[in-house]
Amino acid sequence: MKLKCVIFDMDGTVVDVTYDWGQIRAELDTQGKSILFYLNSLEEPDKSKKWKVLERYERQATEKARLKPGMGRFLDLLNKKGIKKALVTNNSQKNVSFLLEKFNLEFDCVIARESGLWKPSGAPFQAVLKELGLKKEECCVVGDSHFDVRAAEEAGIPNVFILNEDKERFASMPAEVFSSAEALQKRIENLLEKEK
Ligand SMILES: [Mg+2]
Structure with missing residues (x-):
């Protein structure tokens, strides 16, 4: 084929890109789950707050990519x-x-x-x-x-x-x-x- x-x-x-996933997981307290699935499983206002944390890390990493x-x-x-x-x-x-x-x-x-x-x-x-x-x-x-x-x-x-x-x-x-x-x-x- x-x-x-x-x-x-x-x-x-x-x-x-440089991501310190260990640090990000620790800050979000993802409890061993995959980050996106964990964030989506949260209730407000925790959900929005923690999504913002991830987005901050992503923005910083992306700018330096x-x-x-x-x-x-x-x-x-x-x-x-x-x-x-x-x-x-x-x-x-x-x-x-x-x-x-x-x-x-x-x-x-x-x-x-x-x-x-x-x-x-x-x-x-x-x-x-x-x-x-x-x-x-x-x-x-x-x-x-x-x-x-x-x-x-x-x-x-x-x-x-x-x-x-x-x-x-x-x-x-x-x-x-x-x-x-x-x-x-x-x-x-x-x-x-x-x-x-
Ligand atoms: Mg990759």
Whole structure:
């Protein structure tokens, strides 16, 4: 099956950002739950108050975000090969728009958290397949975290590529791990070569 679309995660994948999730979880007191699900389970006024805390951290991190080294070239390659690009993030549409404009990036489909479809559920990836009219086997997921792997697994997308320097963290997961965008690009180029 030909590769027709790469579904990207945003934070830590397309852009390098610094989040101290341990500190954020502690400040929100998420009790071991995933942050978004925890926040949504709260009652007012706690709910709004804690959402604001998360949004403050996200805004600060987004303002300091940098395009991941080699990512611009990788995205250009996909453009040249006619491969579609989708962006799926648990971050807000506002922060997505800020980063796309700042780094002059374009995606064929963007799913942000206002969709209500959040990783690690496979639902946002399924929404991409539906919107672009693609089969699972025609897509691959590029992310940086366990959430990306779990969401791809749930959506049934077989090819998962992770950009992360800590390969050990993904040792038991169905994903290939790369330490740089350049290394990932080589892998994709190989994959495209084999399609010929
Ligand atoms: Mg990420």
